[in-house]
Amino acid sequence: MQQWIRHTILAAFDRLGLEVRRKRPPKWGEDAYADQQRLLEHAPVEVVVDAGANVGDTVHRYRTLFPSATIHAFEPHPDVHRQLAERFATDSRVRTHQAAVADDSGNRRLYVNEAHVTNSLLPHNPASAEWAGASSTGLGRTLDVPAITLDEFCEAEGLTRLDLLKMDIQGGEVIALKGAARLLERQAIRLIYLEVQFAPLYQGQAYFCDVTAALTGHGYQIFGLYDLMHGHRGLGWGDAIFRPCHF
Numbered sequence: 001m002q003q004w005i006r007h008t009i010l011a012a013f014d015r016l017g018l019e020v021r022r023k024r025p026p027k028w029g030e031d032a033y034a035d036q037q038r039l040l041e042h043a044p045v046e047v048v049v050d051a052g053a054n055v056g057d058t059v060h061r062y063r064t065l066f067p068s069a070t071i072h073a074f075e076p077h078p079d080v081h082r083q084l085a086e087r088f089a090t091d092s093r094v095r096t097h098q099a100a101v102a103d104d105s106g107n108r109r110l111y112v113n114e115a116h117v118t119n120s121l122l123p124h125n126p127a128s129a130e131w132a133g134a135s136s137t138g139l140g141r142t143l144d145v146p147a148i149t150l151d152e153f154c155e156a157e158g159l160t161r162l163d164l165l166k167m168d169i170q171g172g173e174v175i176a177l178k179g180a181a182r183l184l185e186r187q188a189i190r191l192i193y194l195e196v197q198f199a200p201l202y203q204g205q206a207y208f209c210d211v212t213a214a215l216t217g218h219g220y221q222i223f224g225l226y227d228l229m230h231g232h233r234g235l236g237w238g239d240a241i242f243r244p245c246h247f
Contacts, residue, residue: 032193032226032239036164037065039191039223039243045069045163049150051101051176052168054117056084059094062164069093069163072153076100076110076145077119101169102147103178112141120170121147122202128233149179160188167194171205177214184218187244192220194242198235211240221245 026034045066050059053073062071073088073096075081081098088094100108100121111123118124154162162183167173173194183189192215196208206214212222220242228238 029224033061036191036193040163047159047162048164049162050166053084054080056087058166074099074101077116080116100145100147101150101176103175105148105152107144108147109142110145112143118170120202121172122204125200125203128199128201151180151182162189165189165192171197171202174206174210174214187219192242194240195237196240197237215242219245
């Protein structure tokens with residue numbers, strides 16, 4: 001009976017020009033989040049840092065993937081941080097911080113763009129504004145925001161290691177990595193997932209090669225590249241996973 005029902009259903013889909021296949025888990029390199037989960041599954045994930053959390057979509061995803069982890073979410077823009085904090089106000093495992101992650105603690109200038117996901121500690125390159133979804137007429141607004149280094153933050157919080165560091169900070173990745181030098185020297189970050197730039201989107205930005213050089217200098221290696229964005233001018237940006245060479 002079950003075989004007949006299965007055959008009938010498959011035949012109906014076939015008449016509609018549809019094919020039914022058994023869902024398979026993604027292969028390595030197909031899904032950055034699935035890869036992060038598998039790469040970290042050999043030990044509990046207790047501490048996640050999301051630098052450039054924006055309104056918390058990635059935070060929400062990590063809450064699903066790593067339900068027992070404490071997530072520290074950093075967002076420098078006060079209005080965007082307010083949305084982030086309100087979204088997770090009842091979640092004790094998410095701690096939000098209105099601060100930029102940088103190479104020095106103190107106040108920094110945040111360049112505010114029409115699309116708040118493109119806000120950065122670096123000014124846009126006006127010639128490449130359309131790459132990042134910002135019009136050249138909307139550039140130039142700034143505000144001062146607090147900044148902190150990951151080394152100082154972890155010391156203040158009593159954290160000796162991070163299981164996962166995610167960064168989406170619009171060209172400021174190497175700046176933030178400089179502020180995590182002590183953690184990186186000890187390879188105390190198990191996995192790093194960050195945006196990497198190929199096109200000249202921001203003035204003084206870190207390119208993919210700069211991020212790679214900074215991390216390989218601390219004994220990390222690239223595991224994979226994901227979600228590469230191409231436009232008519234070529235390769236724009238994407239995401240990358242790095243892990244310690246001894247992983």
